[in-house]
Amino acid sequence: MVYAVSHSYQTRMQAYAEMSILETWYEQITLERVLAESTEPEVQRRVRRAMERAATRTHESLLPKLTRRDGDRLIILDAPPAVFHIQGEQTLFSPDDELLKLKNLEGARAAAFTEYLSTLALDRRRLLGHFTFQDLAFKVVGVGSVGTRCVIMLMMDRHGKPLFLQFKEASQSVIARYRGKRKNGHEGQRVVEGQRLMQAASDPFLGWAKGPLGRHFYARQLRDMKLSAQIELMDADxxxxxxxxxxxxLARAHAKASGLAAEISEYFGRSDRMSDALIAYATRYADQVEHDYDRFAAACRSGQLEARTDEDMAADFRI
Structure with a gap:
């Protein structure tokens, strides 16, 4: 699989090296192109199924699952430990957390949202002007963002159609350890600008803002026709x-963002040396993961760490 990734990157980068910079920027990888390039019936079936599922993952389909009506407004449902109101009865924040000490959470929310609007293009600001704020809740993030904060915001237009925005905390880039910190830089802005550079079609509501306690956030839509690959259900092929x-x-993103497709392609060359190096690295990484998990399991068995299942956690809350 590692070879497939590396070899694909290598051959695609060779193709991008022959394209003009405008051609590279206009290049889009669509599910239709993936279908056209595959002759395998199973691959085509899965791609078509993914296209069908993506079409159903809209804000409207999310609305009845995440909200309830409270008078004239909609409220996001508490579903701890995954989703809960910051200052609600089922909050997971400790009493001494600074967020719980905020006397005017709504004012802080409004100020951060105003700053976020200033980072959008005029047409996006006008579009959001047709929506009114309904509710805000904390959302536990995935593995890749563990330890950072995230909130989801529900807005509605005059026709009762919803828009869910997600504000995710942006921490310092790992590269900053080696290249130094950005002077007066906003980490949310760094994430947004990076996505806009690399992606063929970025989320129209990508923007950034500071939270009430000085944390850096970036914003995007929540789950709007987005899918994650179910790799655990895939066979080796x-x-x-x-x-x-x-x-x-990845090749398209690097070629577009850097404008150096020819140089990257030359660095990779046409042999398998880079692929062989990445395969060796991946093998060592897998061994390290197994070693780390063994240590983790031993710490749980010895009582050094407390291990609890999702069911154990859910039992602590009234849902």
Whole structure:
């Protein structure tokens, strides 16, 4: 699978090296192109199924699952430990957390939202002007963002159609350890500008703001026709094909953002040396993960760490 990723990146970058910079910027990788390039019936079936599922993952489909009506407004449902109101009865924040000490959470929310609007293009600001604020709740993030804060905001237009925005905390880039901190830089702005550079079609509501306690956030839509690959359901062949698609997407992102497709392609060359190096690294990484998990499991068995299941956690809350 690692070879599939690396080899795909290498061959796609060679193609981008022959394209003009405008051609690279206009290049889009669509599910239709993926369908056209595959002759395998199973791959085509899965891609078509993914297209169908994506079409159903809209704000309207999310509304009845996440909200309830309270008079003239909609309220986001508490579903601890995943979703809860910051200053609500089922909050997971400790009593001494600074967020719980805020006397005017709504004022802080409004100020941060105003700052966020200033980072959007005029047409996006006008569009959001047709929506009114309904509710705000804390959302536990995934593994890749563990330890950071995230809130979701529900807004409605005059026709009762919803818009869910997600504000995710942006921490300092790992690269900053080696290149130094950005002077007067906003980490949310760094994330947004990076996404706009690399992606063919970024979320129209990408923006950034500071939270009431000085944390940096970036904003985007919550789950609007977005999908995650279910790699745990893939066999080895399909996983390799998915890896090749990832290599293609990464090559396009690097070629567009850097404008240096020819230089990157020359660095990779036409041999398998880079692929062999990445395979060796991936193997060592897998060994390290197994070693780390063994230590984690031993710490849980010895009582050094407390291990609890999702069911255990959910039992602590009234849902």
């Amino acid at each position: 399909l996983l390799a094909r998915y890896g090749a698609l990832c290599g293609w997407v």
